[in-house]
Amino acid sequence: MQNALVxxxxxxxxxxxxxxxxxxxxxxxDSVQLLKKIFPKIxxxxxxxxxxxxxxxxxxxxxxxxxxYRKQNKKVGIIAVDPTSPFTGGxxxxxxxxxxxxxxxxxxxxRSMATRGSLGGLSKRAVDAADVLDAAGYDYILLETVGVGxxxxxxxxxxxxxxxxxxxxxxxxxxxxxxxxxxxxxxFVMNKSDRPGSxxxxxxxxxxxMMREHDEKSWMFNIIKTIxxxxxxxxxxxxxxxxHREYLTSNDLLLKRREQKTKVRxxxxxxxxxxxxxxxxxxxxxxxxxxxxxxxxxxxxxxIAEKIVENFKRNEL
Amino acid sequence: MQNALVxxxxxxxxxxxxxxxxxxxxxxxDSVQLLKKIFPKIxxxxxxxxxxxxxxxxxxxxxxxxxxYRKQNKKVGIIAVDPTSPFTGGxxxxxxxxxxxxxxxxxxxxRSMATRGSLGGLSKRAVDAADVLDAAGYDYILLETVGVGxxxxxxxxxxxxxxxxxxxxxxxxxxxxxxxxxxxxxxFVMNKSDRPGSxxxxxxxxxxxMMREHDEKSWMFNIIKTIxxxxxxxxxxxxxxxxHREYLTSNDLLLKRREQKTKVRxxxxxxxxxxxxxxxxxxxxxxxxxxxxxxxxxxxxxxIAEKIVENFKRNEL
Numbered sequence: 001m002q003n004a005l006v007x008x009x010x011x012x013x014x015x016x017x018x019x020x021x022x023x024x025x026x027x028x029x030d031s032v033q034l035l036k037k038i039f040p041k042i043x044x045x046x047x048x049x050x051x052x053x054x055x056x057x058x059x060x061x062x063x064x065x066x067x068x069y070r071k072q073n074k075k076v077g078i079i080a081v082d083p084t085s086p087f088t089g090g091x092x093x094x095x096x097x098x099x100x101x102x103x104x105x106x107x108x109x110x111r112s113m114a115t116r117g118s119l120g121g122l123s124k125r126a127v128d129a130a131d132v133l134d135a136a137g138y139d140y141i142l143l144e145t146v147g148v149g150x151x152x153x154x155x156x157x158x159x160x161x162x163x164x165x166x167x168x169x170x171x172x173x174x175x176x177x178x179x180x181x182x183x184x185x186x187x188f189v190m191n192k193s194d195r196p197g198s199x200x201x202x203x204x205x206x207x208x209x210m211m212r213e214h215d216e217k218s219w220m221f222n223i224i225k226t227i228x229x230x231x232x233x234x235x236x237x238x239x240x241x242x243x244h245r246e247y248l249t250s251n252d253l254l255l256k257r258r259e260q261k262t263k264v265r266x267x268x269x270x271x272x273x274x275x276x277x278x279x280x281x282x283x284x285x286x287x288x289x290x291x292x293x294x295x296x297x298x299x300x301x302x303x304i305a306e307k308i309v310e311n312f313k314r315n316e317l
Numbered sequence: 318m319q320n321a322l323v324x325x326x327x328x329x330x331x332x333x334x335x336x337x338x339x340x341x342x343x344x345x346x347d348s349v350q351l352l353k354k355i356f357p358k359i360x361x362x363x364x365x366x367x368x369x370x371x372x373x374x375x376x377x378x379x380x381x382x383x384x385x386y387r388k389q390n391k392k393v394g395i396i397a398v399d400p401t402s403p404f405t406g407g408x409x410x411x412x413x414x415x416x417x418x419x420x421x422x423x424x425x426x427x428r429s430m431a432t433r434g435s436l437g438g439l440s441k442r443a444v445d446a447a448d449v450l451d452a453a454g455y456d457y458i459l460l461e462t463v464g465v466g467x468x469x470x471x472x473x474x475x476x477x478x479x480x481x482x483x484x485x486x487x488x489x490x491x492x493x494x495x496x497x498x499x500x501x502x503x504x505f506v507m508n509k510s511d512r513p514g515s516x517x518x519x520x521x522x523x524x525x526x527m528m529r530e531h532d533e534k535s536w537m538f539n540i541i542k543t544i545x546x547x548x549x550x551x552x553x554x555x556x557x558x559x560x561h562r563e564y565l566t567s568n569d570l571l572l573k574r575r576e577q578k579t580k581v582r583x584x585x586x587x588x589x590x591x592x593x594x595x596x597x598x599x600x601x602x603x604x605x606x607x608x609x610x611x612x613x614x615x616x617x618x619x620x621i622a623e624k625i626v627e628n629f630k631r632n633e634l
Contacts, residue, residue, distance in 0.1 A: 300352060313632065315630065
């Protein structure tokens with residue numbers, strides 16, 4: 001049955017794409033089976049990560065960039081990792097705007113993913129979904145995430161080119177640095193660059209960039225100025241993505257980079273697999289029955305942990 | 318040799334405390350040995366987590382609260398998890414101010430921890446260090462972290478009472494909600510409450526709090542207004558911590574809560590232990606030698622991951 005689905009997916013049938021992503025999102029054995037089947041067909045899509053602090057305008061930039069690529073007749077897949085409210089569980093308003101603007105285009109596929117309350121690692125699911133879109137033949141896959149939290153950073157940095165979007169508000173560059181955004185950026189976008197303080201923000205970002213060590217041959221980090229709602233600077237973003245892609249390809253770095261990302265990914269798959277085996281029903285029971293010993297002071301968390309690891313290795317969980 | 322150290326630690330000898338924390342920070346076998354030895358002696362300290370967005374004034378509040386507790390003749394241990402620059406690797410300026418203000422007080426022990434580039438899980442190390450301070454006889458342990466990233470949230474929520482510090486800047490409450498801060502707060506502090514927009518910020522926070530489900534008996538979330546540098550509202554924070562402690566104790570929740578936190582902690586210890594065994598030298602070699610197969614398309618990341626897990630369980634790594 002999955003074979004028929006895979007065939008339709010490879011033909012880029014919309015419903016098959018949606019169904020396949022739903023399967024990989026469950027992260028169960030069907031998911032692994034499907035991913036193994038499509039694996040030989042992936043690798044031709046170019047993956048772009050778009051991240052930055054909340055309110056920087058990442059969705060608008062993603063939308064505008066999508067419209068630009070559509071004019072070049074390129075197919076675009078979007079994976080948007082949304083911060084959902086812990087109270088309502090709902091996605092953000094931005095999604096509706098997005099759907100009316102580009103969602104009805106047959107050459108665009110959009111999937112939103114929640115950051116909370118779902119099984120399995122978020123970055124694992126997002127990268128798996130990107131593989132599905134890759135197999136379906138999308139030319140560009142845009143991975144849009146909020147730049148808070150390690151798993152969001154992991155997703156954005158799993159791309160071939162990673163863009164960090166900032167706004168002129170003071171301290172933004174410094175906070176981005178603290179949040180680890182600087183390390184994953186291939187270039188920066190200063191959005192809302194018509195706002196007061198824009199030039200100072202760019203200057204302070206440049207100062208921080210100059211502090212980075214780099215040799216003569218290494219990639220030069222640019223800062224692209226945009227006003228996304230007015231479509232100003234979007235062509236320049238696309239050009240910079242092209243320049244970075246060219247840089248990676250001509251220096252034999254694209255494959256090396258993908259190899260490094262694959263390494264991170266395999267580690268995550270291994271760790272998730274072990275976690276799910278560890279904390280199956282009997283593992284939870286063993287853990288729960290040991291808690292009282294810790295609280296009563298008769299056993300330390302480290303004694304309990306050692307016992308659980310030993311049991312796991314003896315397949316006794 | 319460790320027994321002598323443990324004795325001095327239990328006598329709250331400053332150098333023994335510092336040395337013990339350094340040992341648990343390495344997360345090696347010495348660390349586990351030490352933690353097992355001190356384990357029966359912990360549990361009397363009350364742990365307070367202080368978190369919030371960068372620039373909210375967490376350090377100032379921690380310092381003022383420490384001075385308040387010192388006047389009550391309580392000993393205070395502080396674990397400050399600092400966002401360090403990825404470029405300089407240095408700690409923030411705030412630390413120096415802190416040291417001159419309270420660092421010379423014999424009844425105060427301060428330890429800063431970096432969030433980056435260190436071995437082992439950050440939240441594991443921070444909670445281990447809190448155990449050391451607990452064993453050394455500190456009455457209050459303040460765990461101060463920036464509210465970005467899962468491990469920072471884990472540390473703050475490992476406390477008995479968790480305080481989320483916000484400032485009036487618009488959108489703060491909504492962003493705090495998105496960052497998962499609302500779920501871990503036992504109460505809120507609106508710092509810099511003399512700034513414009515303070516009342517609106519409190520109103521919007523109250524609206525969000527009202528959306529939370531709660532029954533009649535449950536804890537009521539308060540919002541404390543402070544101007545930390547002028548020491549305004551600090552007594553009220555201490556009172557609210559006391560009220561929450563009383564609530565937990567009188568409803569038999571303190572032990573239940575600690576049991577739940579212990580569960581999270583044991584899981585983390587188990588997972589870290591397995592990770593370090595997995596990615597030992599031979600594990601890395603197996604992984605690295607498999608990468609080329611993935612990039613050439615002859616093997617999927619899932620095939621490689623399954624092989625690694627099987628080998629691990631057969632103790633072949």
